[in-house]
Amino acid sequence: MISEVNAKSILITCKNPSSWFGVKYGMNIYRGCQHGCIYCDSRSECYQIDKFEDIIVKVNAVELLKKELSRKRVRGTIGTGAMSDPYIPLEKQYKLTQKSLQVIADNRYPVHITTKSNLILRDIDILEEINNVYASVAVTITTADDLLAEKIEPAAPISSDRFKAIGILSAVGINVGITMMPILPFIEDSEKNIIEIIKKQMSMVQNSFILTLE
Template sequence: MVREINAKSILITSKNPSSWFGVKYTMNIYRGCQHGCIYCDSRSECYQIQNFDDIDVKINAVELLKKELVRKRIKGTIGTGAMSDPYIPIEKKYKLTQKSLQVIADNHYPVHITTKSNIILRDIDILQEINNIYAQIAITITTCDDSLSKKIEPRAPVSSDRFKALGILSSLGIHAGITLMPILPFIEDNEENIIKIIKMAKDYGVKFIYPAFGMTLRDRQREYYYSKLDELFPNLRSKYEKRFKNYYSCSINNYTKLKNIFFENCDKYNISTKMPSYESKLSNIQLSFLNKKL
């Protein structure tokens, strides 16, 4: 179900920008998601979304953004995608993300976008404009196997399409990388998968891979995930229940070994394992300027 709503505000000021890649203001244009990822933490009760597959479209988002940016005294990175993907299929119709990015570009703000969708390529011209300040794109990829990505992220573009999008973004000088999260225990936590993702990242010019070596499980999200395990991966649910019980943080198998393999291979292919913020970019520019003066 899709419902159009009028939001009261669109930007939320972060109390601790350093905790999420330097994002000072978060923006969610859509509430809910159409990608149907079986593991999504946003299904949890704490977010107070009864059915995450239903979509609320904040039809006044662009107007709100214009008004709120004018009132901001301090510029900072605007982040979108941490809660709901800004490039779900319905964005093709509403174009609210596209219009919001143009507002951000017009007001000279940096941006950080997290997505699973290659629809982002539609907005390359605007992203290049924003990149005169700073644009950082993080595309989530947790497997190189398209058949597996269709199972666990059934209505998102397959992994190969996301890699192609990363290649195009990187070739245009946009700081684009991978959020390798979550890594699903007993499904994706193997050496072959980790190394293949890193090798493909190198081939497509990816600048960084930011990992989380496991997943989270709680309340309603856990129930949904387990129901999908029963449907897609018979016999896995019992392994989860035995190992993780009611834990929130669920680490991958062979945690230390796979973590070491990840960092060793990223170092081998010269891929960063951090996402530098706009503020860190500014610091580097200022330091370079001072060094030249000296």
């Protein structure tokens, strides 16, 4: 189910920016996710979201972001993707992430994006603009095996497509790397899988490597 809402706010101030890629302000344009990952911790009871597969679209996100950034006295990195992926398939229709990134670029704020989707390549020009200040992207990859990825992340782009996206982002100077999180015990925690992910990553990236391993 897809619901459209007018949110009251769009940015959340992080108490400890160093704990998640230095993010000062968190932003979730969508609540819920369409990727269907079997390990998704956002479906935990602690977040009190009954059906995470039901998507709530904050249709006024762009307008809120403009207002909130104009009032900020302290600059800091804006992060998106910690709770809900900003590049779920619905983003092709709504383009709220794309429009929000342009607002961030116009206001010269740094950004950090976490995603599983190669749809981020659609916005590469905006990311290059933001990168005049600072832009970083962490692409979640927990297996180098496309067949396994299709089983545990059934509606997300396969791992090989994500590796290609990393290479393209790196080629234009975006700080990009992998979040290897979570590594599923007995399924993905083999030495072979972890080494293969790192090898593929290092063959794609020219400028940086972002790694969170849990």
